[in-house]
Amino acid sequence: MNAQLTLDRLRGLRLIAQLLGTSTAFPRTPAQETVVGVSKHLLATQAQNRPAALKAIDLRARADTGTTADALNRSLLIRTWSQRGTHHLLAAEDVRWMTLLCSPRVLATSTKRRGALGLDDAAVDRARDILMEHATEPVGRQTAYELFASVGVDPGDNRGQHLLRHFGGEGTLVQGPPQGAADTFVLLDAVCPLSIDLTGDAALEEMTVRYFRARGVATQKDLQWWSGLKLVDIRRGITVAEEAGEIMPVPGPGGEAMWIPTWAADVTDAEIEATLEQVLDLPAFDEYLLSYTDRSHVMDSEHLVSIGPGKNGIFKAFRVIRGEAQPVVAGA
Structure with missing residues (x-):
């Protein structure tokens, strides 16, 4: 097993893995200079706040503001x-x-809510059928709600929002190009006819490898929270990725069981120090915080109110100083 990580090394490895620092052990590819390449590297970027998510990708791609928006x-x-x-x-x-890998548990919970919303399976099926019929082109939210109503499904009292999210979790419906600040919804096949074909353990291994490769240092509970999968599945994914030589175990700063991508073992102390010397301004909901359920390694608990998550679950923009997330002080 590798030597125990220091807090500085943990922070530096995370920054490098998230394309916010550099190392010869993990050289950036030409693809990672593009917003699509950055997005592929990160695999999934929190996008509850759409403008913040676009900024997070632009920043890592070192691209002009708006480049990610154009790709979207x-x-x-x-x-x-x-x-x-x-x-x-x-x-x-x-x-x-x-x-398809990560949504089944969410879909099961969503299905259980139908009774409380006044929905039955037949109503959900009618709403799905009418939306899929029209969503070969981007459909606005209000239009989607009108389609639901046309087949006798009242979209009021959060039913419309529930249905859109549920259909999205089924893997066929996604958000289309936004119309100004408004969302649209479209069939995935209509905008992306070519998808990577991964299922079962192959998909689990791919997700596990790419998570650690792009997150640097994490625990199995970090990956469980980020993905939403059961812990038993996360353990299997880690075992497979470790056997494939893609990741390796290492004790964390407090002795906790963590894993790093194999390239991280070759990052030099000088590269860690150079990475930590940067001062970075990161947007709300940035993956530097959102990738891990335990954020204590990079953020003091005193900043929970000023950065998040607050009681409403909102994360604010923050500044990174020596790898630590700190609130942005107005005028500073």
Whole structure:
């Protein structure tokens, strides 16, 4: 087993893995200079706040502001509900397999809510059929609600929002190019006919390897929270990825069981220090915080109110100083 990680090394490895630092052990590829390449590297980027998600990708790609928005408008990137029932931004070809891998538990919970919303299976089926018939082109939210009503399904009292999110979790419906600030909804096949074909353990291994490769240092509970999968599945994915030589175990700063991608073992102390010397301004809901359920390694608990998550679950923009997330002070 590798030597115990220091807190500085953990922070540095995370920054490098998230394309916010550099190392010869993990050289950036030409693809990772593009917004699509960055999105593929991160696999799934929290996108509850759409403008913040676009900024997070632009920043890592070192691209002009608006480059990610253009890719979203062209459906090279897709905003959808791939995991945890919340919005994420993914490269189009990764949407279907990630959604089908990570969404079943969310769908099961969603199905149980139908009775409380006044929905039965027949109503859900009618709503799905009418929407799928029309969503070969992007459909606005209000239009979707009108379609539901046309088949006797009242979209009021959160039923319309529930149905859209549920259909998104089924892996066929995604958000289309936004119309200004308004959302649209479209069939994935209509905007991305070519998807990576991964299922079962192959999909689990792919997700596990790409998570650690792009997150640097994490625990199995971090990956469980990020993906929304059961812990038994996460353990199997880690075992397979470790046997394939893609990741390795290492004790964390407190002795906790963590894993790193194999390239991380070759990152030099000088590269860690150079990475930590940067001062970075990151947007709300950035993956530097949202990738891990235990954020204590990079954020002091005193900042929970000023950065998040607050009681409403909102994360604010923050500044990274020596790898630590700190609130942005106005005028500073």
